[in-house]
Amino acid sequence: MNKLLVLLPVLITVLLVSGCTQPSEGTTTPTGEVREFEMTAKQFEFVPNTITVNKGDTVKLHITSTDVTHGFALPDFGVSETLAPGQDVHVEFVADKTGTFTFSCNVYCGTGHTGMSGQLIVQ
Numbered sequence: 001m002n003k004l005l006v007l008l009p010v011l012i013t014v015l016l017v018s019g020c021t022q023p024s025e026g027t028t029t030p031t032g033e034v035r036e037f038e039m040t041a042k043q044f045e046f047v048p049n050t051i052t053v054n055k056g057d058t059v060k061l062h063i064t065s066t067d068v069t070h071g072f073a074l075p076d077f078g079v080s081e082t083l084a085p086g087q088d089v090h091v092e093f094v095a096d097k098t099g100t101f102t103f104s105c106n107v108y109c110g111t112g113h114t115g116m117s118g119q120l121i122v123q
């Protein structure tokens with residue numbers, strides 16, 4: 001009997017504490033926004049050819065070639081895609097560093113191929 005009287009407040013305390021303890025909210029969620037862009041690739045340009053985002057943003061690109069097969073290479077973020085004509089190609093990466101980064105066509109598409117490039121600006 002005495003034992004029970006001693007244990008009871010302990011039990012109640014344990015139940016109250018565990019009942020009030022909530023799982024803490026995640027603190028590792030990305031700080032940036034999700035930024036989506038529609039992009040067109042054609043001989044010999046990307047439209048738009050400049051994309052500006054903030055550091056930490058998740059960048060989603062939907063790229064469609066309107067003429068021949070092109071490529072989309074953004075080596076600083078490990079992106080390399082082939083753009084078949086008429087196909088909506090999805091590219092996604094986190095802009096985790098600031099700077100100006102060049103993306104370019106990496107599939108030979110004609111005489112203007114080497115000049116077919118654009119810039120990603122991460123602020």
Ligand SMILES: [Cu+2]
Nearest residue numbers: 105107109113
């Ligand atoms: Cu090309």
